[in-house]
Amino acid sequence: MSEMSAMDRKIIQNLAETLSRQVKHFNRTEAECLIRLFNGRFGDQNDRKTGHGLDRGKFRNILHNTFGMTDDMIMDRVFRAFDKDNDSYISVKEWIEGLAVFLRGTLDEKIKYSFNVYDLNGDGYISREEMFHMLKDSLIRQPTEEDPDEGVKDLVEIALKKMDHDHDGRLSYTDFETAVREENLLLEAFGPCLPDAKRICAFEQQAFQNPPEH
């Protein structure tokens, strides 16, 4: 990175300028730091040239190493939530926009984001099956139980009872939003998809520690 050309620097600065205007949670310097970080994550010039950005594997590494996520399925869903244009790569813009919610989102933004993550098939509802899928590893299996899935099924019913306000057996966005506003703990009802305060703090500290000189 040390031999980064003046040209590159200029481009980055302009990009930061534009993005910081579009994404409200970061100022220009912060945006620039994040872009540098984004660029630093490639190491492969070709990718940058083609303009694809981060692929699934690299992104998952970040989620795992930096934000301490472990659940494969959830990480996959987080990738999809970041990857707004569904091209299987996260571009600089998507990176900044995603991190804005991820790190500093308001409750509204986070609700939208979480719902997106949990709506596995993207049909606008979180169905019983989706919940089951997300919760299936959440209980310790008792070898003595006849039906090992019984607990999970019951948990799904409990979640539905708690959140399904219109009683249609699935969670619409409105259901989800109402429930979370009532009880903030339900924001990550079906699995941890946001970093905790400590990780955010550590990440920001690391990312913003040497702001680029102008």
Place this chain on the structure above:
Amino acid sequence: MGIALTRAAQWTTASSGTGKLEITPLNESLLKEILDFVENFSSRHPQEANLEFKEPLKWKTTLDPCNFKMEYEVSGQTVRSVEASSDGQPLLHLSSSTICVLTFSQLTKIVRIANDKKLKELRTCLEENRDPVAKILGPSFATVEGEDTSVLRFLEKVNSNEDKEHDVRIKLLILLKQLDTQLLSSLLKQISQEIRLSPDTVKNDVTLLKSFCGNGEQRVLISVQYTSDYEYLNGCRTPPWRQVHGEICYLVIHTCDTDPLYVTCSTAGVFLNGEGDENAYERKSDIYKDLVTLLKHHSPHFAEHINKQPPSTQKIEHVEPVGAEEQGQTQRSYEHQEKNVHEKARQQPAQNKPGSKKKLEPSSKWKNLGLGSPYHKTPGGGPSSEDQSESSSEDEEDEEQPERRPESHADLPSEYWHIQKLVKYLKGGNQTATVIALCSMRDFNLAQETCQLAIRDVGGLEVLINLLDTEEIKCKIGSLKILKEISCNSQIRRAIADLQGLQTMVKILDSPDKELKCLAAETIGNVAKFRRARRTVRQHGGIKRLVELLDCVPDSATLTQEQEKDVEVARCGALALWSCSRSTWNKGAIRKAGGIPLLGRLLKSPHENMLIPVVGTLQECASEKTYRIAIQTEGMIEDLVKNLNSENRELQMHCASAIFKCAEDRKTRDLVRRYEGLRPLVALLQETENKQLLAAATGAIWKCSISMENVEKFQEYKALETLVALLTEQPEEVLVNVVGALGECAQNPPNRAVIRKCGGIQPLVNLLTGTNQPLLVNVTRAVGACAMEPENMAVIDRLDGVRLLWSLLKNPNPDVQASAAWAICPCIENAKDAGEMVRSFVGGLELIVHLLRSTSKDVLAGVCAAIAEIAKDEENLAVITDHGVVALLARLTDMDNLLRRYLAEAIAHCCAWGANRVSFGEAGAVAPLVRYLRSDNASVHRATAQALFQLSKDPDNCITMHENGVVKLLLGMMGSTDELLQEAAAGCVANIRRLALANEKARYG
């Protein structure tokens, strides 16, 4: 015989397993019947006797192998019968004291061999074979309750089989059934002769016994308590699964001379149970026919005293369980009676009115309350004494709450099972499952006791508290949200403390997450409602952390979101400190942690929900002097006064009680006036429905009225009229303060007339018959102040107030005695025919002279002052002289300053009779009196000079005085501007001089 054994026999444990057959008359006759049956079995039914049992009857025997003779092979410790069963087993086999028997004929033989031990053998046999029929005939004949079809089934089998052996077997069965019926009918005869207890008779007995409890010396018992407050519709207090055993209730009886007795009342009678042991229900004593008989056997003290109790009339009077207040009322009516039959009653020997001594004792509840800290729920009101470790009575209540016995599983509500399931998910789920389960648990009505206890009983508390130790903030928040709600229940509070929950919550206070801090602080606030919890919080550094939470900017106009959160954190911290501040140690800890200035800053907050815990904490802490000074110097009085004008009644109440406690100090009283706090206080007197508020407001008025400037303000606001109106129909917590305020106001002469004109004298005099000691202290003071005006005195006299004051000299509390004695002084001074009036109190003069033996200086000073007044009447002086007043007064002359003036006055007035002057001299009272002249108190000088003047009329006294250098001192006093002092000093010197002259004359002339 199966049914008779399982149902009728009295086993020590009703549960199955190896119980013991006790030695009761019932069991004994049952055993004898069975023994008879066995003994004659072989001869009567030889065929059946040889039928082999399906399973051998086995038991531990005490029989010695050498007792077995013919037909047996004995080798060492083993015995085998020669007879063997069809499959070769010996019919009797004994080895290492375990015996196995296979036929009735062998049983008959054993009974014969056992001889005098036969009853014991049979008992052990039955104890170890709870259902012998099943063993004899096979498990299909096990005794079952309800319809028994075994016989029918067996008949079918016999019919289809036509086996010879079955024929015999059925005969045996019929024989056994016959025995069963026979046993039952004979037992029934016995049982029906016994008295059966019913819930009603037990209840009556308990209420009767409760009336014998108390604190006095003559009490018979200390207390009788049910273990459960809940009474089922049938009158029983035991859980249903114990009711089937006929148990009606459990009692804890504290006697005067034994350990607490844990008693089970059952329909069969009452007996001691094994409370505290593993077998809590097990019988530990004989069965007695009722409670009184049991107590007579177990408590010699009870047996001795119960017979001294008066007959039924007294009992009926007290049958209802009386709470503290009711007791107060009965006492009052009793006092009324006493007033009317005063003389008569006094002459009656004490045992004619037993219990009177007990009744005059304050109920323990009042003792706990300390000096007027009113109400159980809110610790407000009076400044509690410094040495009391708790300024609130609330936790006492908390402390005593009985643990309820677990409910039976049969009638558990559905919530219980739901909660159990959720707790299972909490235990076995990851973070996500835990959060869902926690959220779902919050949907239950956690304010309901069933849910609270269900969470505890299924082990939920342990899990919730464990979650607090994890790293997951969401789980911690969810868990605390639940703990916060359920910790409103005192049993849960205890359980949380027992599970070390407080320690963890205190640690959480360090967390950077503000929501978490809030929840932890609020939960601590809920849990720390009892002493042990408060101590735990302090010992783990909780107070310091809680005080740190208070640090925020509460009053700036625009707050950022973060600042708002800080304010919320501070509010929760204040809530927790409020609970903690009920312990004296914690008050100190809050101060040391620098909490006072922070509280002072929060006091500027405009929000009521912040102000209530802050002022609550302050008023709680104001029982400490350091806090009172700090509240004054940190300028908090202004804010307290400001909040008196709040719309919120609770806030007003806490402000008023803070002022109540702080206004002991003169500067504070002045500040309250300067910030115009007196008017809102008077305005609060209109809140006659809200007794707590009224108590706090009247308390504040009382303390403020100690300053005369404030009294003038109160006059201006017409507070006196309102206060007089509050003298009736108010609880004692309010009355104490109202009367206190009137007493202070009446120190200002014009107010005395106002009180009379508003009709205040009568209710005040009526209150003299009360029993609440702080109230009596205030009432006597108020009556005394009123009596300073002759017109008032006329009213008091007409209402027989002086007699009532005089009877209060008998009150056990020295404060009451002293205050009554002081009140008597102006009465005697201003009453018409005071001398005659005093004489009419039979034994009154003796009583007051006797009080000179008191150890309390206040009492002595008051009594001396009263004696000075009494001695103005010559006849009365003669009487008190007869009672030895001179010696008693002389004995007191060595006492210190406080007393001197009044003692000197009393001596001066007592000199007027007979040879009293000489007696004082002989008793050595003169020399100490001379020393009084060296005191720097002018009023002491005057009284002493007057006393010396009286004493100097006796020549010997003059010599003593002269020897002690009185002349020089008196010469100085002759130059005083106080004419009375001047005159007395001059008179004394003149007497001394005259004696000297006469002496010279006799010698020389």
